[in-house]
Amino acid sequence: MNHESRFHRTASALAILALPLAYANVGLALIAINWDLAAFSDAARGFQLVVSHPYGAELTRWSMLTDMLGFYLLLVPLALVLWRWQKENSPQFANLVTLAGLGYLFFGALGAAILAVVMPEQIYAYAQATTADPAVHKAIFLAFKSAIYDGVWDTLNPLLAGVWWIGSGFLLRHKYRALAWATIVLGVFELLREVKIGPIALIGLAVYFVLAPIWAAWVGVALLRSRE
Numbered sequence: 001m002n003h004e005s006r007f008h009r010t011a012s013a014l015a016i017l018a019l020p021l022a023y024a025n026v027g028l029a030l031i032a033i034n035w036d037l038a039a040f041s042d043a044a045r046g047f048q049l050v051v052s053h054p055y056g057a058e059l060t061r062w063s064m065l066t067d068m069l070g071f072y073l074l075l076v077p078l079a080l081v082l083w084r085w086q087k088e089n090s091p092q093f094a095n096l097v098t099l100a101g102l103g104y105l106f107f108g109a110l111g112a113a114i115l116a117v118v119m120p121e122q123i124y125a126y127a128q129a130t131t132a133d134p135a136v137h138k139a140i141f142l143a144f145k146s147a148i149y150d151g152v153w154d155t156l157n158p159l160l161a162g163v164w165w166i167g168s169g170f171l172l173r174h175k176y177r178a179l180a181w182a183t184i185v186l187g188v189f190e191l192l193r194e195v196k197i198g199p200i201a202l203i204g205l206a207v208y209f210v211l212a213p214i215w216a217a218w219v220g221v222a223l224l225r226s227r228e
Contacts, residue, residue, distance in 0.1 A: 008223055011077035015220030021070030022213035028063035032056050043142050057120040064116035072109035075216055081223060086171040097167030104160035111148040118144045162191035179222055186211050
């Protein structure tokens with residue numbers, strides 16, 4: 001087996017492994033907030049639910065770590081393989097699309113890594129603080145959460161991921177038609193999150209959480225079959 005084939009198989013395996021890790025991220029977050037979906041739109045409520053959970057800090061830490069791996073870092077090799085496929089049709093456009101994709105993956109992973117450290121620390125500090133201190137730790141928690149969730153994950157990343165997925169879909173449509181159209185649909189719903197209108201953004205987020213891990217595993221399987 002040559003080095004290229006080994007890299008392709010590794011990229012495929014990591015993309016398939018990313019699926020359960022991505023869903024674990026969502027599951028751990030829901031457990032931490034006691035399955036209260038209203039907490040996703042009310043950060044202060046979410047904080048109170050997490051700090052009241054006996055394992056809230058560790059659930060939050062592992063939720064962020066699985067998010068970093070399942071939605072982002074494990075897909076970096078896959079993005080590079082997709083770039084190899086895409087540049088056969090349009091090298092310059094493939095470069096631009098892949099740059100957007102790598103930006104989405106690295107910025108997303110960076111945000112998750114930051115929150116994996118900051119949020120559990122503030123939860124522990126809040127629980128152990130004196131009467132005058134809890135409000136400070138809550139404010140730090142909410143400030144970092146807003147910066148990453150609202151600034152990176154809900155503003156920058158939907159744009160980068162939308163460009164990546166829509167562009168990738170168009171470049172792959174002659175080779176993998178069904179996968180290409182699923183990729184375009186995922187990209188469109190991701191861009192809908194930029195609208196910032198409650199129900200529309202919420203639908204886009206729901207589609208992202210459900211479809212993005214399936215898409216990654218689907219590409220991984222397609223890659224394995226192509227090497228065979």
